[in-house]
Amino acid sequence: MKIGIAGAGKVGFTIGKYFSTHGLKLTGYYSRSLDSSIEAAHFTGSKAFTDIATLARESDVLFLTVPDGAITSVYQEIDSGLLQGKLIGHTSGALTSEAAFPGIEDTGAIGFSVHPLFAVSDRYHTYEQMSDVFFAIEGNPDALRIIMPALSGIGLHVQKIDPEAKVRYHCAAAVASNLVNALLLTSIDMLRECGFSEENARSAITPLVKGNVDHALESGVVESLTGPVERADEGTVRKHLGCLSVRQKQLYCLLSEALVPAAQQKHPDRDYQSIKTLLEHAFISSLRENTQASQQTK
Numbered sequence: 001m002k003i004g005i006a007g008a009g010k011v012g013f014t015i016g017k018y019f020s021t022h023g024l025k026l027t028g029y030y031s032r033s034l035d036s037s038i039e040a041a042h043f044t045g046s047k048a049f050t051d052i053a054t055l056a057r058e059s060d061v062l063f064l065t066v067p068d069g070a071i072t073s074v075y076q077e078i079d080s081g082l083l084q085g086k087l088i089g090h091t092s093g094a095l096t097s098e099a100a101f102p103g104i105e106d107t108g109a110i111g112f113s114v115h116p117l118f119a120v121s122d123r124y125h126t127y128e129q130m131s132d133v134f135f136a137i138e139g140n141p142d143a144l145r146i147i148m149p150a151l152s153g154i155g156l157h158v159q160k161i162d163p164e165a166k167v168r169y170h171c172a173a174a175v176a177s178n179l180v181n182a183l184l185l186t187s188i189d190m191l192r193e194c195g196f197s198e199e200n201a202r203s204a205i206t207p208l209v210k211g212n213v214d215h216a217l218e219s220g221v222v223e224s225l226t227g228p229v230e231r232a233d234e235g236t237v238r239k240h241l242g243c244l245s246v247r248q249k250q251l252y253c254l255l256s257e258a259l260v261p262a263a264q265q266k267h268p269d270r271d272y273q274s275i276k277t278l279l280e281h282a283f284i285s286s287l288r289e290n291t292q293a294s295q296q297t298k
């Protein structure tokens with residue numbers, strides 16, 4: 001199985017290097033700039049192509065690792081006559097293969113998408129971390145029958161998902177990464193209000209954040225849960241609510257409410273009803289405060 005990659009960027013370099021160092025045959029790269037193709041080809045010991053048609057002709061499988069907005073147009077650049085019998089995939093997290101490759105059934109090709117659940121921020125080093133990364137895959141069942149064993153055969157974790165679940169899956173990934181950043185930002189801002197410098201705030205929360213995440217991921221979120229919600233400590237939650245801005249209160253209420261079922265699971269004999277009611281009421285009153293504030297600014 002010969003693999004060609006269109007789009008010599010972070011993901012293109014990374015998967016190409018992983019494939020080529022784990023025994024998969026890489027034809028080479030086509031990219032918008034020839035310099036990128038040459039650099040990627042050099043890095044992976046493959047070839048640089050000046051046109052996508054030749055890359056398609058010489059490959060059995062094509063990965064389009066271009067930005068999401070360019071996937072369909074790059075696919076449409078390929079003469080459909082060249083696609084007969086080929087597998088064509090992309091690596092976007094939010095797009096299905098069906099949406100990305102319109103009319104693929106008329107070309108004789110079969111489509112798939114495979115999304116590495118990882119922030120690939122670098123062209124040259126991320127391939128070294130690929131063996132811990134999950135790849136979510138969806139697409140034509142005939143394509144999956146070939147691609148899934150090929151990827152798991154080189155040590156990658158592969159998870160099949162329904163195309164309908166793709167956006168939800170991508171959103172789950174954003175919740176676990178980008179939205180955690182939003183919480184870190186909120187915490188750092190609050191510590192700055194307590195007199196910490198930005199740098200000290202980051203250092204101060206590092207052991208807390210790392211310890212908590214490690215424990216939650218190793219032992220399970222329920223098992224690792226601590227804090228006033230878990231203890232059903234209404235007094236402390238009330239004090240917290242009293243020190244927050246309206247927006248912060250909303251965030252605090254929604255996230256704390258989301259912890260209640262986990263706390264209840266950890267302590268089935270503990271009564272969380274009054275803390276739940278407190279959070280619900282505080283959330284509703286913060287919505288009212290919001291409405292009043294926006295009416296006053298009109």
Ligand SMILES: NC(=O)c1ccc[n+]([C@@H]2O[C@H](COP(=O)([O-])OP(=O)(O)OC[C@H]3O[C@@H](n4cnc5c(N)ncnc54)[C@H](OP(=O)(O)O)[C@@H]3O)[C@@H](O)[C@H]2O)c1
Pocket residue numbers: 006007008009010011012030031032033034036037065066067068070074091092093115116117118119120121
């Ligand atoms: N980075 C991540 O963390 C990550 C993680 C999972 C999935 N993904 C997905 O992987 C895909 C690629 O992302 P990336 O982060 O690797 O992007 P990237 O670093 O910006 O690389 C994309 C490459 O595509 C090339 N390109 C752009 N338009 C092109 C066109 N019309 N024809 C041919 N080549 C073109 C560019 O090449 P030149 O250098 O030649 O201009 C660029 O190097 C996206 O679908 C993204 O959603 C990214």
